[in-house]
Amino acid sequence: MFLKMTAVLVVGLFAALAAPAQAQTDTIFTYQGALKENGGSASGLFDMEFSLWDALSSGRRVVPS
Numbered sequence: 001m002f003l004k005m006t007a008v009l010v011v012g013l014f015a016a017l018a019a020p021a022q023a024q025t026d027t028i029f030t031y032q033g034a035l036k037e038n039g040g041s042a043s044g045l046f047d048m049e050f051s052l053w054d055a056l057s058s059g060r061r062v063v064p065s
Contacts, residue, residue, distance in 0.1 A: 036043040053059040 035046070052062040054062055
């Protein structure tokens with residue numbers, strides 16, 4: 001029983017310490033798809049802006065707190 005509780009405690013502690021590392025964000029992401037420009041494949045560097053909405057149409061923009 002002691003070994004089982006120790007294992008649960010160690011896993012919980014590891015998860016608690018790993019959570020802040022996962023919460024960090026970066027400006028780099030992987031895009032899997034086709035980026036088009038003027039009907040052809042886009043190449044080069046692009047400035048992109050993204051936003052989140054709460055519905056597909058007539059929605060409101062979700063602003064992070």
